[in-house]
Amino acid sequence: MSTMTLQEPARRFEELLGHGAVITDPVRLRTYECDGLTHHRVMPGIVVLPESAEQIAAVVRVCNEYGLPFVARGAGTGLSGGALPRADGVLIVTSKMRRILSVDAANRRAVVEPGVTNLAITEAVRDLGYYYAPDPSSQQVCTIGGNVAENSGGAHCLKYGFTVNHVLALEIVTPDGDIVELSDGDPGYDLLGAFIGSEGTLGIATKVTVRLTRAPETVTTLLAAFKDIEQGGQAVSAVIGGGIVPAAIEMMDALAIEAAEAAVACAYPEGAGAVLIVELDGPAEEVAHQFGEVTRICEESGAFELRIADDPAERAAIWRGRKSAFAAVGRISPAYIVQDGVVPRTTLPEVLASIDRLSREHGIRVANVFHAGDGNLHPLVLFDDAEPGAGERAEIVSGKILDLCIEHGGSITGEHGVGVDKSRYMSRMFSDEDLDTMQLVRCAFDPRALSNPGKIFPTPRLCGEVPGVRKGVHPLVESGQAEHF
Amino acid sequence: MKALRHEAEALNKTGVTIREADPGDAVAGVPPRWVALPETTEEVAALMRVSAEHDLAVVPVGGGTKLHWGGPPERCDLLIDTCCLNEVLEHATGDLIVRTQAGVTMDTLAETLGGGGQELALDVPLDGATVGGTIATATAGPRRFRYGAPRDLLIGITVVLADGTVARSGGKVVKNVAGYDLGKLFSGSYGTLGIITEAIFRLHPVPLDRRWITVELPVSGPAASGGARSFPGGLETLVAGLAASQAEPSAVELDWPDVRGGATVAALVEGTAAQGRALAVQTLMGEHGTARITGEPPAWWTAPPGEDVLLELRIPPALAHAALRAIAARELPARVRGSVASTVLMIALPSDVGEPAFAEFVSGLRGDLGHLGGRLTVLAAPRELTLRVDRWGPASALPLMRRVKERFDPGRRLSPGRFVGGI
Numbered sequence: 001m002s003t004m005t006l007q008e009p010a011r012r013f014e015e016l017l018g019h020g021a022v023i024t025d026p027v028r029l030r031t032y033e034c035d036g037l038t039h040h041r042v043m044p045g046i047v048v049l050p051e052s053a054e055q056i057a058a059v060v061r062v063c064n065e066y067g068l069p070f071v072a073r074g075a076g077t078g079l080s081g082g083a084l085p086r087a088d089g090v091l092i093v094t095s096k097m098r099r100i101l102s103v104d105a106a107n108r109r110a111v112v113e114p115g116v117t118n119l120a121i122t123e124a125v126r127d128l129g130y131y132y133a134p135d136p137s138s139q140q141v142c143t144i145g146g147n148v149a150e151n152s153g154g155a156h157c158l159k160y161g162f163t164v165n166h167v168l169a170l171e172i173v174t175p176d177g178d179i180v181e182l183s184d185g186d187p188g189y190d191l192l193g194a195f196i197g198s199e200g201t202l203g204i205a206t207k208v209t210v211r212l213t214r215a216p217e218t219v220t221t222l223l224a225a226f227k228d229i230e231q232g233g234q235a236v237s238a239v240i241g242g243g244i245v246p247a248a249i250e251m252m253d254a255l256a257i258e259a260a261e262a263a264v265a266c267a268y269p270e271g272a273g274a275v276l277i278v279e280l281d282g283p284a285e286e287v288a289h290q291f292g293e294v295t296r297i298c299e300e301s302g303a304f305e306l307r308i309a310d311d312p313a314e315r316a317a318i319w320r321g322r323k324s325a326f327a328a329v330g331r332i333s334p335a336y337i338v339q340d341g342v343v344p345r346t347t348l349p350e351v352l353a354s355i356d357r358l359s360r361e362h363g364i365r366v367a368n369v370f371h372a373g374d375g376n377l378h379p380l381v382l383f384d385d386a387e388p389g390a391g392e393r394a395e396i397v398s399g400k401i402l403d404l405c406i407e408h409g410g411s412i413t414g415e416h417g418v419g420v421d422k423s424r425y426m427s428r429m430f431s432d433e434d435l436d437t438m439q440l441v442r443c444a445f446d447p448r449a450l451s452n453p454g455k456i457f458p459t460p461r462l463c464g465e466v467p468g469v470r471k472g473v474h475p476l477v478e479s480g481q482a483e484h485f
Numbered sequence: 486m487k488a489l490r491h492e493a494e495a496l497n498k499t500g501v502t503i504r505e506a507d508p509g510d511a512v513a514g515v516p517p518r519w520v521a522l523p524e525t526t527e528e529v530a531a532l533m534r535v536s537a538e539h540d541l542a543v544v545p546v547g548g549g550t551k552l553h554w555g556g557p558p559e560r561c562d563l564l565i566d567t568c569c570l571n572e573v574l575e576h577a578t579g580d581l582i583v584r585t586q587a588g589v590t591m592d593t594l595a596e597t598l599g600g601g602g603q604e605l606a607l608d609v610p611l612d613g614a615t616v617g618g619t620i621a622t623a624t625a626g627p628r629r630f631r632y633g634a635p636r637d638l639l640i641g642i643t644v645v646l647a648d649g650t651v652a653r654s655g656g657k658v659v660k661n662v663a664g665y666d667l668g669k670l671f672s673g674s675y676g677t678l679g680i681i682t683e684a685i686f687r688l689h690p691v692p693l694d695r696r697w698i699t700v701e702l703p704v705s706g707p708a709a710s711g712g713a714r715s716f717p718g719g720l721e722t723l724v725a726g727l728a729a730s731q732a733e734p735s736a737v738e739l740d741w742p743d744v745r746g747g748a749t750v751a752a753l754v755e756g757t758a759a760q761g762r763a764l765a766v767q768t769l770m771g772e773h774g775t776a777r778i779t780g781e782p783p784a785w786w787t788a789p790p791g792e793d794v795l796l797e798l799r800i801p802p803a804l805a806h807a808a809l810r811a812i813a814a815r816e817l818p819a820r821v822r823g824s825v826a827s828t829v830l831m832i833a834l835p836s837d838v839g840e841p842a843f844a845e846f847v848s849g850l851r852g853d854l855g856h857l858g859g860r861l862t863v864l865a866a867p868r869e870l871t872l873r874v875d876r877w878g879p880a881s882a883l884p885l886m887r888r889v890k891e892r893f894d895p896g897r898r899l900s901p902g903r904f905v906g907g908i
Binding site: 104106107108109129150151153157158161162164165174180181182183185186187188189190191192193194197198214216217237240241243244245282283285286288289290342343344345346371374375376409410411412413414415416417418422426429430431433434435436437438440441442443444445456 | 577578579580581582602623633636637644646650651652653654656657658659660661662663664665666667669670672673674678689690691692693725728729731732733756757758761762765799800801802803804858859860862877878880881882883884885886888889890891892893904905906908
């Protein structure tokens, strides 16, 4: 759609939202041309900054009138290009919708607007003895609306689960522009569960009811240094095999440690070929017992140094290196690709050895940071973008790592989402029938494919007319005058 | 007759064992014509292709423990009995996952997993229930408070659609956001979207130790004589205290056998330090009565409070007491049991309750709950009781649900009429 044809919808949006809430100036549009995956860039046709669900619904209805695709965006921290705009469409940015609408400790829930940051929820309820459990690394800036779209996890999802396990209800604007409530208490299909993680392709969340989790009695964090990644991996297997479910269990290899040291001087034990961070939380007695077990296992697996943190400051010191790892690789490499594949935990040693082999074969360094407890790898594929051919080689290594994940029965993405970045790998993980079936859901919600098109699916399905004997619901049922029982 | 023979021949040609149905096969009072006993996903797909070709209505059944739940099907030609899909396909102990066929009973699954010191952290309210039936009805027991429902533990699913398409989503890893999660959509879908043939679950290690702590709450105040306003004393405070307790109970259950009398509250703690944590819970409960710690659950633990006339109530936890008072005020001999901290409660009424009283109870209670943000569904009730009652109650996203059904089953051949809004 040409700029000319976007003028009319832009005028309509200004009528609906006011002049200041509609951006068409190319210089200002550039702010929104990518999300956290910066090598995919598209200038959006129009950006709108609505303040309410009603405004979003009105914008979406105008999009329907003109057949304009629309994309929702929170803070733009996503790492799969899920919020990559459309040049011929509208980017709906939720940054003005940042109110915490209610906190209800007695019912262990809070209702927030989609632009509220993940951490802001915890900050609002901490004094009441509660917190919001999912904790993606970007939690200081990422929004709950984006978390819902991506079904975000975080280091602690091993024990506590993902966004989908912590959202009790959503108000959404459907791709048709209707405002609908999806609630876990409602009878019928679990559309709440289907919507969370659908990457903005089934509509836009405008209100989120989250579950609040009671802060645990005790939290203990332990850092163990090993001479190599095999020893660390052995410790992870023994911990999980021993019936312990830590709140988090994270590993970094030598190259990732080197990067973190360069960036934040985390002062991890010198000479460590791998560090393991284990966090235990829960009732004090339970944690004390598990701590004894984990310490013993780490020592038996060859840990040469153990550090223990019992207070928030010490804990932050241990986590600093891990949480800075992605950004830190910038210190040791001009460019990098972050992957997000998952493998069954028991195949970790084998997969890491294969990654090492790939790295050597292609002359591309790979730093490994991973959620070891659930087999979620975050290999950082390092390259120099000034060196001819290096980017291509990095892409090859990156793709082969995803192939390894699929071969071992894993997934191409554990928490970053498919977006535009990995849609081409979906056919390697799923059959055409699987993908077509998923798209039945898409067609039910969004038959015109206007809501975040071009994401997740390698080949969009044409929704068309539904075949079958009986078409639609009986008009009397549809109008509410009759019911099937 | 000729058409019937033709359809039977087509079903037989699939090579799947087919038998004529008998009265015992009826689905909520509606008898099917044939029963098929497939052994693999491919056999289910073959049956579904024949059913599509001949416009046969299909209802899946596992252990049959909840076949009387939901509305009676508008029509039912073929019952697909999953009893022969009975293999646990893979238990990867190191990865804490299990892949199983849908007809495996939850008991058999528990036995297999127990051998490796692991469990699927779902309690099974009805003996003989299968994996597929548990997912399709989204049933869970006391430990839903800590571990959630089937949707929270299901990480992969294989289904056969109305046209015979075999589709999978999820996989063998817990952390996985690739593609839509069809497992969520099929959880609690009552056989209306497709036939579940395989499931992959995340598992948990069996806790080293378990303790149940139980307290009886007598009727308090002037109403102790058994008046309409009688209510178990201290229930509200106790449940709130338990739910927020850092002893982290896995379950907080209520058994209220007679709404004119007292109730029992029981909590479960699991782990290596279960005894120490049980003592903390006992102290909390001690403020309300004499609390006992046992190594075995109370006799009523996990079991539904009744069978033939069974309702499910969901409400925000802090309003549970208000809902319970509303039930008591209806003055029917209701028995209430369930997860009071979560709050999913089951209400059983006597099977001779009568249509007028039943209709008044359901519509009246829905009216009371509406103000509180609660929902009441009729899980099971004979057809004659539900003539004036919508079993499911209102669902705000019903138009979207209808659109999903229309895409998955345009011919309305899968458990038609069994589900919300007549889906």
